[in-house]
Amino acid sequence: MKIAVILGRVLNPAGIVVNRRRGRIFVNREEYVMQPADRCALEAALQIKDGSEAEVIALPRDLLPGDAVGSADVLRRALSMGADRAVNFTGRASDVDDAGMTHVLAAAVERLGGVDLVLTGATTWDTGQSQLGPRLAEVLDWPQVVDAWAVRVIDDRAEVVCQILSSPVRGDRGGGSGYSIFEVDLPAVVTVHPGALKSRYPDGVRLINVYRDDGVVEQWDVAEMVDTGNLVPLLEKRGQDFPPQRERGVQLEGTPQEMAKALAGELKKRIG
C-alpha cells in the first residue's frame, strides 16, 4: 500500500524569547524542527510499514519561497527515519497558505497515484489547529478522521483510535473508556495528535547516505501541477500584536504576621 505523509517544519520555541515590554520576539537561536504532530504522523506511517508491505512517501506541508532547503531538510529527515521516497515542490514566488497548499497536495497525491492513506499532524506548533488535513480530504473527496492516537490498516480499511473529549452526549462509543475507534474505508485522510506516538530515531546508515545524496529528494514543479491562480492566499494578514496584558497579582512581604495582616487588608478591599 501507499502512504503519503505531509511534514512541515517550525522554529524551535526553545530558541525564541518574547519580550512583551518591547513588543518584540527575538529569535536567539534559529533552529528548525519537524512539526511534532507531523513527526507522529510519520511514525504512524512507519509503524504501518513495519508490519506490512507499504511505501511511505514524504511531502512538504509548506511552500515558502527560498525555503527549498528547509523543506528538503525535513523531507531528508523523513527518509533517514525510514520513508521510501520524498518529494519537494519548487517554483513558487510568494507564500502559499493552507488553502492553496491543499490544491498542490491534492495534485501531488493524484500524480503519485494509488495513494491509500494520507497522514499528517492534527496541529502545528505555530498556528494551532491545522486545517490542512480536513481541507485536503474535502478536495480529494475522501473520508477524514482527525486527531488520531493510533492508526491500523486492515485490508482496505483503517482503524483509527481517537480520544473522547468530555461531552454531555451519551451513547455507545465502544472501544473502552476514554477512546473511540473509528473504521474508515480507504483511501482516507487521517490527522495525528501530537505526542500520540514516540518517534523513532533515524537509522544511522540511512542518515549518512541520505544526506550525502544531493538528488535523493525528488523535485516537482508546482506550475506543472496546478493553476497558480488557485494559489493566491484567501486571507490578508494586516498585523499582529500581543494578547492584552492581564492584571498581575500583589506580592506581600514581611514576617508571616505582617503578611497575614496585609492579606486581610487586601481581601477586605476587594471583597468589602
Add this chain to the structure above:
Amino acid sequence: MDFMLSPEHQALRRLIRDFAETEVAPVAADLDREHRVPHEIMRKLGQIGLLGVCFPQEYGGMGAGEIGYCILMEELGRVCTSTATNVGAHIGIGAMVIYLDGREEQKQKYLIPLARGEKIAAFGLTEPNAGSDAANVHTRAVREGDSYILDGGKVFITNGGYADVITVMAATDPSLGAHGGITAFIVETDWPGFSVAREEDKMGIHGTSTAELVFEELRVPQENVLGKVGEGFIPFMKSLDMGRLTLGAAGLGGAEAALDWAVRWAKTRKQCGVELAHKQSVQWMIANMATEIEALRSLIYRVGWMVDTGQPFTQLAAMCKLYGSEVASRAIDMALQIHGGLGLSRDFPIERFFRDARIAEIFEGTNEIQRIVIASDIFRQHGVRIRP
C-alpha cells in the same frame, strides 16, 4: 578551506544531540549514584548504528568517519562522561585495533558485530607494571600447537567487566620487548581461563566498568592473532593514537556543558542586588572558557579531517587529548566556582562532571606521555631522536 560540517555530519549531530538529551541526560545522575553501566543506552546506540559510527558501511558501520566519531563523543560528553567513556573504549580502542590491523576474516567475524553494537569491545593493555610504560607487559602468551596459552592479567580495563571481545596485548618473547616480543590477540570473554577479578572504586565515571582481568591458561586460537606475531605493539599504539582525538572531543563536550551552565547560572543568580553576569570576575571566567572551547573545537575537527583524508596525525591527536582534557578540567572548575556552594552539592550535575573530568588527564596515555609524544615528533622532524 571550508569550515562547515557536511550535511550528513550536521544531520548526525542533530540525531546524537536529540538522543543524548532524551535517552542519556535523564539517567546520567542515576548511573553515577548507582555505579551502573548504561547497558540500555549502549543497546539503543547500537540499534541506531552509532557504535560503529566511524567504520565503513561494508563492516556494519555508519561510514561517518573520524569526524562523525568526534561528533558522537562531543555530544555524549556534553551530557554524560561515563556514557562517552563506555562508547570510546568500545569503538576507539577496542574495535579500532581490529579495524586497523585485522585480517578480512577477523573483520567479518568480529568487527561487523562490534560495529552493529551486537557485541561490546574492550582494550586490554594496562598491567600493574605497564602503565605509561605500555610495552612492559608481563602477560605471557606461549605457543602450543595451533593455539596460544595466555597467562597473566590486566588492570584498569574500561568495559572489562562486560565486554564480549577484548583485544589483548601479551608477551610472546619477553626478551625482545616492544620490538618483536609482543603480540596482539582477539580474546572472547566467554572462553575458559578468562575471568573478571574485581571492579575498581573510582573517584568518578561511576557509570563505567573499570575491571581487573585474569587470564589462567586461556587458550586463544592462532587465527585470533591480530597482525603479525611479535609485532603487536604497533597496532595497539596506532589505536591509542586515534583514540586520543576522540577523547579530546569528549572533553570539548564537557567544556561546552560547563559553559552552558555557567552562563545560565550567571544570568539568574543575584548577589549584592545584581546578577552574577554583571560581575567582571564571572565575565572573565566565561570569556576564557568560551575562547578555549573555540580553539579546542577547531583543533579537534581539523584533526578529524586530517584522519579522514589520510594525513599524518599522531602529534596533533596527542595535542587534542592533552588540550581537550585540560580545557575540560578548567572550564568545569570555573563553572563549579561560579555556582558557589551549589557546585559542591551532589544534587547538581557539576560536581559529577568535576569528578568525571579528572580522569581524562590520566587515562589513555597521561598528559605527560602526550607531551612526550608531541615533543618526540617535533624533534624527530629535526633529526633528533629524544630519549623520554
Add this chain to the structure above:
Amino acid sequence: MDFALNEEQEMFLAMFRDFSTKEVAPSVEELDHAEQPPLDVLRKAAQQGFLGATLPEQYFGAELDYLSYCLLLETLAKDSLSVAVTLATHVSLAAMSILAYGTGAQKEAWLGPMAAGEVIGAFAFTEPDAGSDTSILQTRVTFPFDGEESEGGEATLNGVKTWVTNGEIASLLLVFAQGSEGIDAFLVPADAPGLTVGYREPTLGLRSVTFNTVYLEGCRVPGANRLGEPGTGLEIAQQAQDRMAVALAAAGLGEGEAAIETAAQFASERVQFGVPIAQKQAIQNYIAEATAEVEALRYLVYRAAWLVDQGQGTPFDFSVVKVHGARVARNVTNRMVQVMGGYGYMEDYPLARRYRDVRAFSIMGGPTELQQVRVAQQVFAERDVEVVP
C-alpha cells in the same frame, strides 16, 4: 623576627601527630565512604582538650595560642580534612565568638561544655539568597512587644539557614538574624522550640562533615541569648570568618603536605621505563613546585595565626591567607593526583578523597572572588579610592 617554632610548640606538634595517627587515620576512609561524622574522633579529641583548644583554662580549655591551634589543624588535616573542618567550625567560628563577645553568664553556660565536647557548635549565617552577599539577611528576629527588646524578654527567630556546617551534630547554633538595629547574633540550642535541622547536603568532598539546612519557624530563645550588643552581628560574623580563614588555610597546608608526601613516596617506588618515575624531570618539577608553594604558604599561615594572637590583622591579611591557602591546597593536591596517575583516581588510595575534599576551600568561608574584592578594597583605600563590590 623568629621563624622557629618554640619548644612548647614543637612538643605540641609531636603530640598532635601521635593523636592523629592513632585516632584519626584508622577510620577516615570508612567514615568518608559511609558519610558519617567523626563522633568518636571528636570524643577522643575532647579528652585531649582539643575541642577547647584556644579557650582559657577557666573554661577547661587548653589555652593554646592560635598558632599552636593551627599546628593542630595542620596535623589533623594530613589525615582527615573533614575532622579539621569540623573542629575548626566548632572552635574558631562558634566557641571563640562566644569567648570574644559573650557575657560572663553566657561564657559560663557554654564554653565549658564546648571544651568538654558535650556541646558541639555550629555557625548559621548563609541563607538561600544571601551567600556572599552579607549585608541583608532574610532571617528575622523579633520581640513581641515594643520595649521588651531592651528588657530581655523572649526573641522569636524566623527564617531558613543553609550550608550550616556541623548542623546535624551541633547542640548549639550561632544564628545570625536581621534585628531592628542591624544584624544580631543569637545562641540557639539545637532543641529550642521551632528549630529544625533539616536536609543534609550530599557533597563532592568533606563527606564526613554535615552541612544542613536549618529551619527557624517561630523559634523562641531568651533575649539573654543574644551575643553582644544589638546590631553587632556582622562584626561578630566577620571576625569569626577571619579566624576561620586562617584555620582553613592551616588545614590546607597540612593537606598539601600530606599530598606531597604520598605522591613523593609513590614516585620513588613506581618504576616505569626501568627507573622510578622520580627520575623524570616532569615529576621532579611537579614535586618541586608543590613543595615551594607549600613552604610559602606555611609562613603565611603561621604569621596570620600570630596576627590573630596579637589581636591585629586587617581584612587584607585574612583574605590573602584564605585565597592563597585555598589555591595552594588545590593546586598541590591536583598535581599530586597527576603524579600518582591512575592510582590518584582510585578511592582505595588517599589522593582521590583529598582531591574531592579540598575543592570546597575556594568556596566555603567566603569564595575566592569575594576575598579578592576585600584585598582590592584595602589596596585602593590606601590610595583614597573606595572599591565598590
